[in-house]
Amino acid sequence: MSYKQILYNKAPEPAIDPTLNSGTFRLNTVPRPTDVPADKLLVRVHYLSLDPAMRQWLTAKRSYIAPVELGAVMRGQSIAQVVEVGSSLTSQFKTGEWVVAYSGWQEYALMGAKEVEKVTLPAGGRPTDAMSVLGMTGLTAYFGMLEVGQPKAGETVVVSGAAGATGSIAGQIAKIKGAKRVVGLAGSKEKCEFLVKELGFDAAINYKDPQWKKQLKEATPEYIDVFFDNTGGEILDACLARAARDSRFVICGAISQYNAAKPQGPTSFMTVISQRVTVKGFIVFDYAKKYGAALQELASWLSQGKLKRKEHIVPGGIEGTPKALVDLYAGVNTGKMMVEVAPISEALGPKAKL
Amino acid sequence: MSYKQILYNKAPEPAIDPTLNSGTFRLNTVPRPTDVPADKLLVRVHYLSLDPAMRQWLTAKRSYIAPVELGAVMRGQSIAQVVEVGSSLTSQFKTGEWVVAYSGWQEYALMGAKEVEKVTLPAGGRPTDAMSVLGMTGLTAYFGMLEVGQPKAGETVVVSGAAGATGSIAGQIAKIKGAKRVVGLAGSKEKCEFLVKELGFDAAINYKDPQWKKQLKEATPEYIDVFFDNTGGEILDACLARAARDSRFVICGAISQYNAAKPQGPTSFMTVISQRVTVKGFIVFDYAKKYGAALQELASWLSQGKLKRKEHIVPGGIEGTPKALVDLYAGVNTGKMMVEVAPISEALGPKAKL
Structure with a gap:
């Protein structure tokens, strides 16, 4: 049992080169953890968010956030599903729950309880809204x-x-x-x-x-x-x-x-x-203190139809993420750009249809 | 009895050409008014203020102030002395009083009562302070x-x-x-x-x-x-x-x-x-409403010596003003740049020594 992740391979010069392995990013395969630590969740990533700010995260300059280190999993937010719960977290999380996670670009991730946010959706909401219009x-x-x-x-x-x-x-x-x-x-x-x-x-x-x-x-x-x-x-x-x-x-x-x-x-x-x-x-x-009221x-507005969301979902799995990021800068998308790492149909449990 | 004024002659392309008459400005000589209108003051300009913003006043672009029109007297603030008072203003002004005036670049000017501001100085103040540190x-x-x-x-x-x-x-x-x-x-x-x-x-x-x-x-x-x-x-x-x-x-x-x-x-x-x-x-x-308290x-601060003023006064009369303006952009001055149109020694009355 292994899963794929995408690592930051080399600095853009200055444009991102989406060619996997020889370009800005490389593919890596790692074994799925067999024992989930007591204080962690194993989550499966379904949708990765692509954001214009990502290019800045690859630049070792003074910024609002530390740059991604070479060789590390590329940083990014995702909509993921809890697939295994560490023994000390069973009262807080259940298998099958959807979360927003800074999982990075990988198919699975071990996350602490504070590194994820449970997805709660209004009438008419979709899980992907939690990292888009409601994220x-x-x-x-x-x-x-x-x-x-x-x-x-x-x-x-x-x-x-x-x-x-x-x-x-x-x-x-x-x-x-x-x-x-x-x-x-x-x-x-x-x-x-x-x-x-x-x-x-x-x-x-x-x-x-x-x-x-x-x-x-x-x-x-x-x-x-x-x-x-x-x-x-x-x-x-x-x-x-x-x-x-x-x-x-x-x-x-x-x-x-x-x-x-x-x-x-x-x-x-x-x-x-x-x-x-x-x-x-x-x-x-x-503005973190005001997130609640804003959401x-x-x-x-979303439920009332006053606010319309638009998604641009790139199918085909995690390997397509570097290319999708380059497409984002080229303006290929209308609305929120994301990569489908695993379709909703493969999700566990009763919330699979969310 | 005539006096000199400097008119806006032609638009800079894009730098100001200080050559009088063929350049950005030209010299003009006009007769001194023999009858001062009842609602006007005749003032004699002693010191002209030179300000970086002046270049912008020569550009016909949307700005905070209308551009100077070609052929008009060049806009500018000065320290001037009242030399004649119109008949309806004699209760408000006296010959010999010092004023700050938007007289423009000329040796004499007819000003309305609201177009001048009487100079009031603290201990140790100089008339020129009124268009510099206290202006x-x-x-x-x-x-x-x-x-x-x-x-x-x-x-x-x-x-x-x-x-x-x-x-x-x-x-x-x-x-x-x-x-x-x-x-x-x-x-x-x-x-x-x-x-x-x-x-x-x-x-x-x-x-x-x-x-x-x-x-x-x-x-x-x-x-x-x-x-x-x-x-x-x-x-x-x-x-x-x-x-x-x-x-x-x-x-x-x-x-x-x-x-x-x-x-x-x-x-x-x-x-x-x-x-x-x-x-x-x-x-x-x-911030006009707060000028009083600020002044x-x-x-x-000036009286207490906490705030130090520095003046750069260009002698030689009004003809030198275009060249002085170019020097301002070249950074020739330290402190407030002004042109001495007429020295204090030529001023009228008891305040001549101010």
Whole structure:
């Protein structure tokens, strides 16, 4: 009985090379533990989360989290099922329970009780929601938009990476909370249609259209009060040039820059002075004390159909994860990108249909 | 009886050309008004303020203030003396009184009562203080540092353009208010010595030294909690790379970028996310309601010798103003740069010795 894991093999230079074993990651096979320690759970990973921040975890720079060490299992969150419970944890956990775990990229993992979070879902919820709209992704959108961006009634909100996991939720939250106008920036005509027709954005702009800057100007006749940025680079720059007086620029991510050898900074920086812009970076972890209330609100919006989730699930098992990560940076996904390590149909017990 | 004025002649491309008449500005001579209108004052300009923001006033872009129109008298603040009072203002003003006026670059100007501010000075004050440490310059440093930067005891504060008018006051205010460590960035060895020996900065770095980035790192062992930026560009970038967790980056000016054809943005932008940096632009006008209390505090520090002022006065009359402005961008000055349009010795009345 063995299982597969994916290890961090060598530093990207600067782009991630998805070729297994010779590239950024390598495949490893290890035996499944026969004796689960008393204070551990053995979990089986079903869905791995892919997140833009992962590229940063591979860089040995001062950051909000230590980099992944070479040779270690690649860091990542997953939806997993408890398959064996250590003897001291039997009163807390049962075989068959679903958890969110920082398991890393592997098919099985031994986790401490505090390293997992039991999945609890509202009506209409799916297990994968717990690492998407009702997990770190949803919380990132929630706190970034509401605590940092603070859109007010009558204001114009622009979201970049708007068809991505976080952006799609952030834009919807702005709309739910009464923003006058929510505009999304995304990388294809299809994504733009999705934003307007399915998620209710007021407008969406394909930044690959040669006329996108003109369209951005037309779509923001009263300038931009809140910009929720997932991309950085040229898009941040163009939006800064459209910043309204006293606007808030929420820096959530900079996916366009993560793989760049020479990052590109915003040159419209003078607007920061003339329009008194606040540009603020944030990390969702800082709001941990407020997760509970936020998740309750997100769950109620989801149940009521006010908030729509979108998943992009890559089938085919754990070997496809490096390629899926590269695809994430290329913008292949609409909505939350994840890898199906093991389908729900293979899950144990009565909750298999969740 | 005529007087000289300097008009905005043609747009910089992109640097200011100081050559009078063929360059950015031209000289004009107009007759002195023989009849002062009832609701006006005739003032004689003695000292013109030179400010980095002036370059921005020559650019027809969305900004915090309308651009100067071609052919108009160049905008600027001055220390002037009332030489004639219109008949309806005689109860409010007297010949010989000193005022701060947005007179523009001219030797005489007709001003409305609300377009001037009477100069009131504390013990040891000079008329020129009213447009420097006790005027817009001091207020800019005060509100930028205390309202936007908010340094706390134990924190490290870095100021760029630290030997300039605003920077030199901003750094001193941080020190007065209990910052643990105040570091200045300036453009010469002499300026650095001035900061440390005369103003009490804890360290100063000459950004023209090839080793300046290394020196910046050494001078900020606990990173940077507050950065008060007057320069932008490469210096802002290097300081962002040294940003401490939850730091505040006060964007007051960007003198290195004002004359650039292609502005340079900060590329260390990822730190904004990982360290949760707040980057905030501001304009002193937004704090107008608090000017009174701020000026009182600044005046008391000046009188007590806690706050030191430094002036760089360019003699030779109004014709030298365009060249002095170019010198300001070249960093020729230490402290507040102004042009002596008419010496105090030529002033009227008993306050001539102020």
